[in-house]
Amino acid sequence: MAGILVVAENYEGRLRSATFHAVQAALDYAKVKGESDVFALVLGTDASKLARELALYPLAEVFCLEQPEIAHYTAEAYSEAISKFLESRPFDALIGASSTFVKDLFPRLAERLGGGMVNEVLEILAPDRFKRPMFAGSVIATVRLEGDPKLITIRPTAFDTAPKAQEGAKVTPVGPFAISLPFTAEFVQFEEVKSERPKLTEAKRVVSGGRGLKSAEGFHSTIEPLADTLGAAIGASRAAVDSGFCPNDYQVGQTGKVVAPDLYVAVGISGAIQHLAGMKDSKVIVAVNKDEEAPIFEIADYGLVADLFKAVPEMIGELKKVKSA
């Protein structure tokens, strides 16, 4: 008995919404493979609680594993734990949603299991054929993956979120397993960037600022009020992050977060290919830039050539008018 296993992401005791996109991708994969059942695994602190939440989705069974050695995530301990679990209950495919957690874990786990891996899947063509981006999204490649098991990471914006199920899935605690590592690999601490705003990767609207904001002060006093008015999450270009205008976690792009909100407002961002790689699948793109030649205008649905320091406050005023009308 094999099957398809979703590796859920336990983020500080919560399920990342990307996990539900991974469930949908796994359901799609099952269909392509001619199977019906999809399983899931949650690990770490509060795993059993999260498993009960996951069980509301169309899964055959949800496994959960809690033990002290994996109270905090490390790729090393998680790889061991998951491998031990799979010894008693093998799967043909493991599916996770692309995030720093899965990007970190899956390569090590793939090698540990003697399997193969493909990442950032946009489309499942066959059980062993996929479409994925390369060269910052300038190229879409069709790739073939051999190996057993197959470890597949999907781009969350390319798959819908799975619908809830009629009936709850069975929750099965597993382990504990013997996990001992012959070296030091320890979690020390996590400093979270706390924010009351919607999460960048989960938001329906995103306002992003670039180098055009000039300073951290410019970024805060311009981008934040616009994001507040729109109820949007805040993103940024690499240049804005590198210049210290905002935290690392805000970076959108090839090597940052990939987002596809209903509305993406790019303020003072030129539109380098590496930035576009993270946002060009947004439904509606607005660009505010004083340079009418800026490449961002080539993909923007609505482009406004203007000085952002004048245009953004005006925009906030107009948006408030629309809201109160």
Next chain:
Amino acid sequence: MKLLVVAKRVPDPEAKIRVKPDGNSIVTEQLKFVINPFDEIAVEEALRIKEKLGGEVVVLSVGPAEAAEQVRTALAMGADRGVLIKADGVCADPGIIARALAEVAKQEGFDVLLMGKQAVDTDYGQTCGMLAQILGVPYAAFACKVEVEGESKRLAVVREVDGGLETKLIGMPCIVTADLRLNEPRYASLPGIMKAKKKEIRQVSLEELGVGVTPKLRVESLEEPPKRQGGRKVGSVEELVRALHDEAKVI
């Protein structure tokens, strides 16, 4: 301190990438090649660790004969010698590359091996984790800060992860992958470039390393994505907001 650092040859990230009409490869005529930017950051970090604690920096690259240029660039930045693992025509299967690097890492021995978190051509980001597992060593990916605790032979690495910054402690020998904000790589100086000409680059083949060339992950074909249709320029903020409300209906 024995430091190994990986420098992959990739097309300049600023270059416009086009797919050949046959869909098998990209157009490489006139294309400039550079060290993968993330690997360049790794090279810089290796040099900084050496400058602080002494030791040797050896640059490794897996690729065609031309990848010697990228090894040479890293030598010009200050690395001591290079090893070029020739893999002509073999596609960039992360499993094969990890195996090749593992063989050389075993021959050389190391305290810390550094590389970029991903290569900007394939965007795979798999090699490091696979390599660490093959070698049976710990690793810290997406590093934005590395502190070497020389006495206890450990590294405290701050990692750029979703939601914030995580600190991980790993014991040597170990692997670190560089993220963008780890450092700003230096430019090779003129004397550095002169000196690099005399530095050794050892060449080995996959065959000599006993690494098989059957890939698990294979690129079958390439295509350019559908172009997103640009929209229009609006004349004023008022027109913009009206369009978002009446036309696009997103506010």
